[in-house]
Amino acid sequence: MSSTKYILGLFDDPDEMMNGIDNLQRNSVPIYDVYTPMPIHGIEAKLGIKESRLGYAAFMFGCLGGTIVFSMICYMLVLDWPMNIGGKMHFAVPDFIPITFEWTVLFTAFGMTGTFFFATHLFPGRAPRVMDLRATNDRFVIAIDAKGNIPHDDITNLLKQSGAVEVKHNDRKYVSYE
Incomplete structure (x- = not known):
């Protein structure tokens, strides 16, 4: 059994990342979360995120x-x-x-x-939780929950076809800054 918890697709361009989201949704792959270094217009609607209360x-x-x-x-x-x-x-x-x-x-x-x-969960003094440190600088990251999902190789191929620069298999939920 694999110890991979999350599959991360790292993109250079926000348009390629949006195409990757479309490609994953067309193939019924549930997306855990998306991390970007800047706000992207329309991503909430595409991911089905509800309006804030x-x-x-x-x-x-x-x-x-x-x-x-x-x-x-x-x-x-x-x-x-x-x-x-x-x-x-x-x-x-x-x-x-x-x-x-x-x-x-x-x-x-x-x-x-x-x-x-x-x-x-951003209390003062608490270390920020981030999937990949480059998501705060220059990469656009799509995180996919690997447990109970389609085979990992298929997800990797879908991300590569969508233009992912790198695909990582994380065995931890978050990376700390320390």
């Missing part, structure tokens, strides 16, 4: 921040320690709007930062 999380963090700070202001300035400042009412909502807005933005920013780190 981070916008919903941002909305929820904003609602949470606005509710918390508005509740705090109401409690502190209306119930706990009401003060008569210039003859204004204690519950002067227009005065609460600027600080409520600022805290809503603050909660959204910090919440989204934490959510992003949680979703991508």
Whole structure:
């Protein structure tokens, strides 16, 4: 039994990589992931990646921040320690709007930062996980899960026909920078 976990096809050109994705999908080879040194327009649709739900999380963090700070202001300035400042009412909502807005933005920013780190496993101090180090510099990499897939030689031939410069058989999931 082979110890190969992933088959990596390395490409020089993004157009050849896109042709490689088409070729693999035509032959019913499931693609694990694609790594590129720059964003490529349309690759999400081609791979069937769903739209991000981070916008919903941002909305929820904003609602949470606005509710918390508005509740705090109401409690502190209306119930706990009401003060008569210039003859204004204690519950002067227009005065609460600027600080409520600022805290809503603050909660959204910090919440989204934490959510992003949680979703991508890019916590500070953690070594980045990458299939091939050249994917961050000058190569376009298609990763294919080798377990339970068609014979490895067929996948290698499909990648070579599509224009892969190099085909690697990895026995580890990630390569570390160290």
